[in-house]
Amino acid sequence: MWALKVGGSILHAPPDDPLAAARDALFDRLRAEPGRFLLVPGGGHHADAVRAAQQAEGFDDDTAHVRALAAMDVCARELADLLGDTARVVTRIADAPAIAASGGTPVWAPHTDLAHDHSLPRSWALTSDSIAAVAVRRLGLAGVCLLKSCEIPPGASAQALAAAGIVDSEWPRQALDLTTVVLHLADFARAGVDALNPWA
Numbered sequence: 001m002w003a004l005k006v007g008g009s010i011l012h013a014p015p016d017d018p019l020a021a022a023r024d025a026l027f028d029r030l031r032a033e034p035g036r037f038l039l040v041p042g043g044g045h046h047a048d049a050v051r052a053a054q055q056a057e058g059f060d061d062d063t064a065h066v067r068a069l070a071a072m073d074v075c076a077r078e079l080a081d082l083l084g085d086t087a088r089v090v091t092r093i094a095d096a097p098a099i100a101a102s103g104g105t106p107v108w109a110p111h112t113d114l115a116h117d118h119s120l121p122r123s124w125a126l127t128s129d130s131i132a133a134v135a136v137r138r139l140g141l142a143g144v145c146l147l148k149s150c151e152i153p154p155g156a157s158a159q160a161l162a163a164a165g166i167v168d169s170e171w172p173r174q175a176l177d178l179t180t181v182v183l184h185l186a187d188f189a190r191a192g193v194d195a196l197n198p199w200a
Contacts, residue, residue: 001100003144004037005132008044010149010185011075011082019149022186026147027083034086035100038093038141039107040132041079046071051124061123069111072128076109083107093138108135126170133174143179145188152182 013019050067080087088104090096093113096106110131120126129146136144150166158172161182
């Protein structure tokens with residue numbers, strides 16, 4: 001099983017956005033391959049609201065981190081609702097393998113697991129990108145694929161992707177020694193798991 005991170009910009013793309021058609025194609029593939037992936041949602045506009053509130057109210061990064069995790073939980077439930085009957089929200093990542101083994105697609109809502117975890121950076125340096133890598137380490141998954149709404153420079157290193165703002169700044173450290181793939185959504189939506197070859 002792979003961790004598949006679905007960014008908030010993908011989840012919340014409006015119907016007239018080309019991303020929406022690619023997202024729908026992705027969901028069709030996920031419905032056809034239940035149990036193949038652990039889905040990790042981005043925070044989307046819910047996380048953007050946390051950023052705006054932090055700027056307006058001045059609360060610290062630790063508080064923002066916990067609130068951003070809660071934003072991911074909301075997106076997990078939205079993602080599971082859009083996927084339909086095969087999707088199951090898991091608030092404890094340890095439950096994900098059993099969901100997958102039973103033919104469901106687990107969608108991780110990470111607040112319960114991570115809100116009190118001080119082993120990870122508690123700042124905007126760590127976002128859903130790196131949280132997807134955390135899932136891989138904790139479950140011993142095959143790898144992690146980040147789905148993005150922007151073009152990905154071919155062959156770019158983790159450090160280059162972070163410097164370009166395509167992934168978070170913690171990604172090079174969290175992804176170290178893991179099998180990782182960063183793809184534009186449309187590439188994965190067209191090819192499905194074949195897009196992960198030769199890694200899968």
